[in-house]
Amino acid sequence: MFALAFPGQGTLRVGMGAWMRRRDVARAVLDRVDEILQRPLSDLVTTGPADRLVDTRNAQLAVTACNLAALELLRDEGIRPTVVAGHSVGEFSALFAAGVLSLEDTLALVRRRSDLMAAVSRVGGMASVMKLDLAKVERLVGSVTDEGEPLVVGIENGRGHTVVSGSARALERFVDAVDGRAPVTRLAVSNAFHSPLMDEAQQQWREEVGRYTFAAPDVPVIPNVRGTEVTDPVDLHQCVIDQLTGRVRWTETLDTLGARGERTQVEVGDSKALTKIARAQGHTWFTMSDPATPARLARVAEQVAS
Known part of the structure; x- marks a missing residue:
């Protein structure tokens, strides 16, 4: 119980x-x-x-x-x-x-x-995304990922609460792609956990x-x-x-x-x-x-x- x-x-x-x-x-x-x-x-x-x-x-x-x-x-x-x-x-x-x-x-x-x-020598970052459904986050993530600069959905905390994780450059592009449509908060972490890094x-x-x-x-x-x-x-x-x-x-x-x-x-x-x-x-x-x-x-x- x-x-x-x-x-x-x-x-x-x-x-x-x-x-x-x-x-x-x-x-x-x-x-x-x-x-x-x-x-x-x-x-x-x-x-x-x-x-x-x-x-x-x-x-x-x-x-x-x-x-x-x-x-x-x-x-x-x-x-x-x-x-x-x-x-x-x-x-x-x-x-x-x-x-x-x-x-x-x-x-x-x-x-x-x-x-x-x-x-881990390759240093990246993580960011929390609120009020945006998972499918939209994944599409945005896919649009900013380049070879050698991966970004993924690292954590699904809840519906409308996602954490992306990966390359610092890809993360910058992701924030730009969101373009104010949803709250994005950089997390105070030392690297991109739960990611290809x-x-x-x-x-x-x-x-x-x-x-x-x-x-x-x-x-x-x-x-x-x-x-x-x-x-x-x-x-x-x-x-x-x-x-x-x-x-x-x-x-x-x-x-x-x-x-x-x-x-x-x-x-x-x-x-x-x-x-x-x-x-x-x-x-x-x-x-x-x-x-x-x-x-x-x-x-x-x-x-x-x-």
């Missing part, structure tokens, strides 16, 4: 998760993450500086740590998922929640992923993921590149490999969650980003950015059980 969704790198900010650290079970998770990483990541999240925190090498691990602390708060209330999903790097939190990966393997994969993405890191990522064994999930996982339920660990393995350059199909993920009819859908992390996207699509979600949410969900579970 509980669908859990984990946010990604775009939700990062200095001080995130502060209220969670006041709970022993969440603080224990954050301390354990520091121990595994052998560095005080939690101090960086708490106090910054922001320029170090938003570095991809730190950002993806920081968001993952906060997601997992939020998950432990739910577990402490007796809440278990019936399906999980995660947005971009949030997918690794989902895999942990489903029992596919151990904590150590989750952090190791996120660390390697972030290192590889940060080391990540191809440079793909082989190393494939080899890295190949070193890990994925367990069969306790509950279905909805991977970004599919947007549909997956329970086969071999399929999940391939989805994680493909995710580096593949499209985040979050619109389809929301549709899949809605079709399942889960009574309660929760954004598990110190963020409202996924909740806002889901509510804009007509879904009812809870957010863990509200400290009262774990107790509120525990009451929902009690009502269902009775």
